[in-house]
Amino acid sequence: xxxxxxxxxxxxxxxxxxxxxxxxxxxxxxxxxxxxxxxxxxxxxxxxxxxxxxxxxxxxxxxxxxxxxxxxxxxxxxxxxxxxxxxxxxxxxxxxxxxxxxxxxxxxxxxxxxxxxxxxxxxxxxxxxxxxxxxxxxxxxxxxxxxxxxxxxxxxxxxxxxxxxxxxxxxxxxxxxxxxxxxxxxxxxxxxxxxxxxxxxxxxxxxxxxxxxxxxxxxxxxxxxxxxxxxxxxxxxxxxxxxxxxxxxxxxxxxxxxxxxxxxxxxxxxxxxxxxxxxxxxxxxxxxxxxxxxxxxxxxxxxxxxxxxxxxxxxxxxxxxxxxxxxxxxxxxxxxxxxxxxxxxxxxxxxxxxxxxxxxxxxxxxxxxxxxx
Amino acid sequence: xxxxxxxxxxxxxxxxxxxxxxxxxxxxxxxxxxxxxxxxxxxxxxxxxxxxxxxxxxxxxxxxxxxxxxxxxxxxxxxxxxxxxxxxxxxxxxxxxxxxxxxxxxxxxxxxxxxxxxxxxxxxxxxxxxxxxxxxxxxxxxxxxxxxxxxxxxxxxxxxxxxxxxxxxxxxxxxxxxxxxxxxxxxxxxxxxxxxxxxxxxxxxxxxxxxxxxxxxxxxxxxxxxxxxxxxxxxxxxxxxxxxxxxxxxxxxxxxxxxxxxxxxxxxxxxxxxxxxxxxxxxxxxxxxxxxxxxxxxxxxxxxxxxxxxxxxxxxxxxxxxxxxxxxxxxxxxxxxxxxxxxxxxxxxxxxxxxxxxxxxxxxxxxxxxxxxxxxxxxxxxxxxxxxxxxxxx
Numbered sequence: 227x228x229x230x231x232x233x234x235x236x237x238x239x240x241x242x243x244x245x246x247x248x249x250x251x252x253x254x255x256x257x258x259x260x261x262x263x264x265x266x267x268x269x270x271x272x273x274x275x276x277x278x279x280x281x282x283x284x285x286x287x288x289x290x291x292x293x294x295x296x297x298x299x300x301x302x303x304x305x306x307x308x309x310x311x312x313x314x315x316x317x318x319x320x321x322x323x324x325x326x327x328x329x330x331x332x333x334x335x336x337x338x339x340x341x342x343x344x345x346x347x348x349x350x351x352x353x354x355x356x357x358x359x360x361x362x363x364x365x366x367x368x369x370x371x372x373x374x375x376x377x378x379x380x381x382x383x384x385x386x387x388x389x390x391x392x393x394x395x396x397x398x399x400x401x402x403x404x405x406x407x408x409x410x411x412x413x414x415x416x417x418x419x420x421x422x423x424x425x426x427x428x429x430x431x432x433x434x435x436x437x438x439x440x441x442x443x444x445x446x447x448x449x450x451x452x453x454x455x456x457x458x459x460x461x462x463x464x465x466x467x468x469x470x471x472x473x474x475x476x477x478x479x480x481x482x483x484x485x486x487x488x489x490x491x492x493x494x495x496x497x498x499x500x501x502x503x504x505x506x507x508x509x510x511x512x513x514x515x516x517x518x519x520x521x522x523x524x525x526x527x528x529x530x531x532x533x534x535x536x537x538x539x540x541x542x543x544x545x546x547x548x549x550x551x552x553x554x555x556x557x558x559x560x561x562x563x564x565x566x567x568x569x570x571x572x573x574x575x576x577x578x579x580x581x582x583x584x585x586x587x588x589x590x591x592x593x594x595x596x597x598x599x
Numbered sequence: 600x601x602x603x604x605x606x607x608x609x610x611x612x613x614x615x616x617x618x619x620x621x622x623x624x625x626x627x628x629x630x631x632x633x634x635x636x637x638x639x640x641x642x643x644x645x646x647x648x649x650x651x652x653x654x655x656x657x658x659x660x661x662x663x664x665x666x667x668x669x670x671x672x673x674x675x676x677x678x679x680x681x682x683x684x685x686x687x688x689x690x691x692x693x694x695x696x697x698x699x700x701x702x703x704x705x706x707x708x709x710x711x712x713x714x715x716x717x718x719x720x721x722x723x724x725x726x727x728x729x730x731x732x733x734x735x736x737x738x739x740x741x742x743x744x745x746x747x748x749x750x751x752x753x754x755x756x757x758x759x760x761x762x763x764x765x766x767x768x769x770x771x772x773x774x775x776x777x778x779x780x781x782x783x784x785x786x787x788x789x790x791x792x793x794x795x796x797x798x799x800x801x802x803x804x805x806x807x808x809x810x811x812x813x814x815x816x817x818x819x820x821x822x823x824x825x826x827x828x829x830x831x832x833x834x835x836x837x838x839x840x841x842x843x844x845x846x847x848x849x850x851x852x853x854x855x856x857x858x859x860x861x862x863x864x865x866x867x868x869x870x871x872x873x874x875x876x877x878x879x880x881x882x883x884x885x886x887x888x889x890x891x892x893x894x895x896x897x898x899x900x901x902x903x904x905x906x907x908x909x910x911x912x913x914x915x916x917x918x919x920x921x922x923x924x925x926x927x928x929x930x931x932x933x934x935x936x937x938x939x940x941x942x943x944x945x946x947x948x949x950x951x952x953x954x955x956x957x958x959x960x961x962x963x964x965x966x967x968x969x970x971x972x973x974x975x976x977x978x979x980x981x982x983x984x985x986x987x988x989x990x991x992x993x
Contacts, residue, residue, distance in 0.1 A: 248906040249876050251689040253913065268637070273648035274690070281656030288650045293643030327637040328647055332905040335647045338637040364700055365693035369912050382914050 250333045252366040254358050256383070258312070260374040260394050265312055265319060265343040270329055270336040271358060278362050280305045292328065295337065299326055306339065309360065313353040314345035349374075353391045356383040376405075406529075406539040410546020413525050414554075419487055419590065420518055421554060422583050426494035427456045427507050428559065429576055432566035435501060440576060442566040449563055452507075457555060459508040463515025464522060465544055471523030472531065472540050483520040485595040490514035491587035498580035522547060653682060654690065666701045669709060676715050683722065685846040687877030692719050710736040714746045721753050724946065729753050744773035751782055758948025760790050760979060777808055785819045788826075789950070791980025797823040814844035818853070825857060826950065828984035833857055848877060855883040856951075860985070864890035875899075878906055882921050886928045900929060919943035923955045933962035944972060950983050957989035 252275050258267040273290050277283055282298040283290050295302075303323045312319040321343040329338040352372065359366035368383030374394040383390055414420060431452035433440040443449050470476040494510060497503055503510060522543075531539050565571045640647065665672035679695035682688065696719055702712040713736035720729035733750045736743055747770035754763035767782035780803060788796035800820055805813045817840025824833035837854035840847065851870065858867045864887040871887075874880040881903045888896035907922065919939040926936035937959040944956050953972045960969035973990065975981070 247876050248878055248881055248902050249686070249688045249690075250878075250906050250909055251913065252693055253909060274650060274654060277648070277650055277656050278654060279656070283650060283655060286655070288652075288655070289646045290648040290650065291643060292640040292645045292647050295647060296643065327639050329637045332902060332909060340637075359693075361700075362697055363690060363693035364696045365689070367913050369909075380912065382912070 247334050248332055252359060252363050254356075254366065254368045254383075255331075255336070255371075256310075256354070256356075256368050257371045258352070258354075258373070260349045260352060260372065263314070263345045263348050265345065265349060265352065266341070268338055268340045269306065269310060269323075270331070270338050272331070272333065273328075273335045273337055275359060275363070275366070276302060276337050279359055295326065295328075302326065302337065302339070306358070309356065309358045311355040312343045312345070313355070314347050314349040315351050316353065317346045319343040319345035319349075349394050351391055352394050353389055354383060355389040357388055402539045403542040406542035407546040407549075409525070409529060410543040410548075411550040412546075413522065413543075414547045414550035417521075419491060419587075420521065420551075422587065423487070423491045423494055423514065423518065424457070424460060424511075424551065424554070425558065426491060426498060426580060426583055427460070427511050428453060428555065429498055429562065429580060430501075430507070431456065431559070432562045433572065433576070440572045442572070446563065449559075449566075453555065453559055455508040456511045457551065459512040460515040460518070461548055461551070463512045464519035464547070467516045467519025468522045468526070468544060468547075469519075469540060471520050472526045472543075473536075476520075478520050480520075480524050481594065483517055483524070485591060486517045487514075487521050488587050488591035488594055490517060492584050492591065495580040495584035495587065499577050499584075651682070651686070651688065653679060653694070662698065665698045669702065669712075672698050672702060673711055673715070680715065680718055680722070685848070687848060687874075687879070692722055695719055707739070708735075710740040710743055710746065713739075714743065714749060717746070717749055717753075721749065726753050726757055726947070741769075742773045744770050744778075748774070748778070748782060751786075755786060755789070756947050756949055758975060758979070760786050764790075775812075777803060778812060781812070781816060781819060785823075788819070788823050789979065789981055791982065793823060793827060793982045797827060810843055814840045814847055814850065816840075817843065818847065818850045821850070821853060821857075822950075825853075825985065826983040830857060830861065848874065848880065852879050852883060855880070855887075859883060859886055859890065862890055864888070875902075878903065879921060881906075882925055882929075885925070889929050896929075903929075920947070920952055920955055923959055927955070927959050927962060933959055933964075937963040937965060937968055941968060948975060950981065950986075953981075953983070954985055954989075957986055961989045 252272065254275070255270040256267065257269075258265050271279075273282075273295065276295075276298075277290055280298060280301050282294050282302070284294050284297065306323055307321070310321070312321055321341060324340045324342070327338045327340075329336045354368075354370065356368045358368060370379075370381045370383055372379045372381070372392055372394070377394075379392060381390065381392065430440065432443055432449045434443055434448065435441075467476070471478070490510075494507075494514070497507070497510070526540070526543055562571070565575075661671070661675070665675055676695040676698040679691040679698065683691035683695070695715065699712055699716055699719075702708055703716060708716075713732045717729045717732035717736065720726075720732060730750065730753055733746050733753070736746045737750070740746070747766045751763045751766035751770070754760070754766060764783060764786045767779060767786065770782060771779040781800065784796040784799045787799075797820070800816060800823070803816060805816060808816060817836045821833045821836035821840060824830070824836060834854065834857055837850055837857065840850050841854065844850065851874065855867050855870055858864075858870065867883060867887040871880045871884050875884060881899055885896060885899040885903055888899055903925065907925075920943045923936045923939035923943055926932045926939055937956075940952075940956040940959040943952055953976065956972045957969045960966055969989070976983075976986065976990070
C-alpha cells in the first residue's frame with residue numbers, strides 16, 4: 227500500500243526528463259521511513275539552495291560542478307546536522323548522513339542525501355526539527371513524506387515553527403490480525419489456481435469407484451469424510467510450507483513453485499479422467515499442498531510481515547486462507563452432493579470439467595515455466 | 600522610489616499556478632518521460648547548477664549588513680523583487696523576504712519596508728494581506744505614491760474598481776501626471792468608458808515617459824485594443840512594448856494569448872522561446888503544442904504539471920486561473936476547468952478571470968455557473984469583445 231502513496235508523492239517529480247526546468251519556490255524534500263527504532267530515508271535540497279546556505283561554488287564562477295559539491299560534502303553534512311534533527315518521544319535519534327548523490331527535479335538538480343537515524347526507543351512519535359534555509363529564504367518549506375508500515379503521511383515543514391511532531395502508526399496487533407486475515411481470504415478467493423486444484427480433488431468426493439466406473443455415494447457420511455480428509459491434508463501441508471517460507475527458513479524460486487502448482491492441477495484433474503489414485507486423494511492434496519504453501523508465501527513476502535506482529539500476522543493470513551477455502555467448500559460441495567447421482571455429473575462434469583481444468587492449467591504451466599513474468 | 604517600480608507594481612502580476620487535481624495526470628505524463636533517479640555524475644567537472652546573479656553564498660556578507668542598514672536592505676530587497684518579476688524565479692521573493700524580515704519585526708516598520716512586503720504578498724496573490732500592509736504604510740506616510748499605486752493594482756485585480764480609482768486619485772498629489780493618467784484611464788477602460796480611455800492613453804506622448812512607464816502604456820493600449828476587438832492594433836502595441844521591455848513577462852503572456860486566440864501557435868512558440876522556465880509561459884507553450892498536435896506537447900505538459908504538483912504539496916493558497924486554463928485547453932476537462940475557474944473567481948476579478956470562467960462554463964454546458972461573472976460585467980459596464988460570444992450563449 228505504501229507504494230501507492232509514494233508513487234503519487236514522488237514518482238511524478240522524480241521522472242522528469244532532460245534539461246527543461248520550471249521555476250518554483252524553494253523546497254527541501256524529506257522522505258522518512260520508520261521501522262521500529264530506525265528511521266531511514268533521504269533529504270534533498272536544490273544545489274542552488276545548498277550554495278546559498280553553505281557556499282559550494284569554490285571558484286566563484288557562478289557554476290557549481292560535481293567536484294565542488296563533493297569537496298563541500300563535509301560542510302553540507304555539518305549544515306544538515308545543524309538544521310535537521312529527529313527525535314523519538316522527545317529523545318534525540320542518532321542521525322547519520324551518507325554520501326551525497328544528485329537528483330534531477332522540476333526546478334533543476336538537487337543534492338540527494340540518504341540518512342539513517344537510530345533512535346533510543348521504538349518510534350511512536352517522531353519529532354522533526356527543521357530549519358534549513360533559515361534566515362536565507364523564509365519561503366523555503368520542507369516537504370515531508372513519512373512512511374510507517376502501510377501508513378503514509380505528508381506534511382509541510384515550516385522554518386518558522388521549527389519543529390513538528392508526528393504520531394507514527396504503530397501497528398496494533400488486532401489491526402494487523404484483521405488486515406492479514408482479510409488478505410488471506412482475499413488471496414484464496416482470487417487465487418483461482420489454488421481453488422481449481424482443490425476442486426479437482428473434491429469433484430470425485432461425492433462419488434466412489436466401482437468396477438472402473440464412478441458411482442454416487444449413497445450417504446453423506448463417506449462424502450464428508452472424503453472432503454474432510456482432502457481439505458485437512460491440503461491445509462496442513464500448505465500451512466507448513468507457508469510458515470517456513472514466511473519466516474524465511476526455506477525459500478524456493480517462484481518460477482519453480484508456480485510451475486509445479488500448475489502441474490499439480492493437471493495431475494489432479496487428469497486423475498479424475500484416468501483414475502490412478504482413487505482412495506487416497508488426501509495424499510495428493512498433501513504432497514502438492516506443500517508447494518501451494520510456497521505460493522501463498524509469495525504474497526506474504528510482497529506485503530511484508532509487520533514489525534512486532536510477525537507471528538500473529540502470519541497466523542491471521544493462514545486463518546484467512548482456511549476461512550476462504552472453507553467458504554468455497556461449503557458452497558460447492560452441497561451442490562455437487564445434490565447432483566452426484568445424475569448422468570450429467572458423472573459423465574459430464576467429472577470428465578469434461580476436469581478436462582477443462584487440465585487445459586487451463588496446461589496453459590498456466592507453459593506460461594509460468596517458459597515465460598515467467 | 601523610481602517610477603519604474605510603480606509601473607511594475609501595476610503590471611508585474613507574478614503568476615504561479617498550482618493544482619490539486621494534477622497528481623494522477625502528472626503521473627500519467629511522467630511515465631511517458633524518461634525517468635531520473637539519484638545518481639553520481641560521471642565526472643567532477645560536470646556542471647550541476649548555474650547560479651543566477653544575487654543567489655550566491657558569496658553575496659551573504661553584504662546580506663549581513665541588511666539587518667542593520669535600511670539603506671542597504673531596501674535596494675537589495677527591491678533588486679530581488681525585480682529579479683523575481685523579470686525571471687519568474689520565485690526564490691527571489693524569498694530572498695527579499697529574508698532581507699525584510701528583521702525590519703518587519705520592529706514595532707513600527709518603515710513604510711518603505713511595508714510597501715515592499717506588500718509587493719511580495721501581492722506577487723504571491725495574498726491580496727488581503729497585501730492591502731493590510733499598504734494601509735499600514737499609508738497611515739504612516741499618506742503621500743507614498745508607490746503605496747497608492749500598488750494599492751490601486753491590488754484593488755484592480757480584485758475588481759474593486761471604485762476604490763482602485765480612488766487610490767489613483769490619491770497618488771496624483773505625489774506622482775507624475777502621466778502615471779496618474781495611466782492609472783486612472785486604465786480603470787475607466789474597465790468601467791464603461793473603454794473608447795474614451797483608449798483615446799486618452801493614445802494621446803499621451805510616449806517620448807515624455809520614462810522607458811518602463813512607456814512599456815506600461817503599451818501594455819494598457821494592447822489590452823484595451825484587444826477588448827475593443829482590434830487585434831491587429833493590440834498585437835502592434837504588445838510588440839512595441841516588448842521592444843521597450845523584453846523582460847515584461849506579463850505583456851509577453853498577453854501577446855501569446857492573443858496569438859493563441861488566432862491559432863497562431865508557431866508564432867507563439869517563437870515569442871516564448873527561451874522563457875520555458877516560467878510556468879505562465881510554459882502553459883502557453885503547452886497550449887501552442889496542443890494546437891499544433893505535435894509531440895513536444897507531452898514534455899511541456901509533464902513539466903508544468905510537475906511544477907503544479909510540487910506547489911500543491913507546499914499547500915499554499917492556490918491561484919487557479921492558469922490551472923483552469925490548463926484543464927480547459929490542454930487536458931480538455933471542462934468540468935474540472937470550471938471548478939478551478941470558479942475558485943479563481945472567488946479570489947480575483949480581472950477580465951482574463953472572467954474569460955476563463957465563461958469559457959469553462961460554456962464548454963461544461965453549465966451556463967448558470969458563469970452568472971456571478973456576468974453580473975459583475977453588467978454592474979461594472981466592463982466591455983470586452985472576447986467575452987461576447989459566451990455572454991450570448993449563456
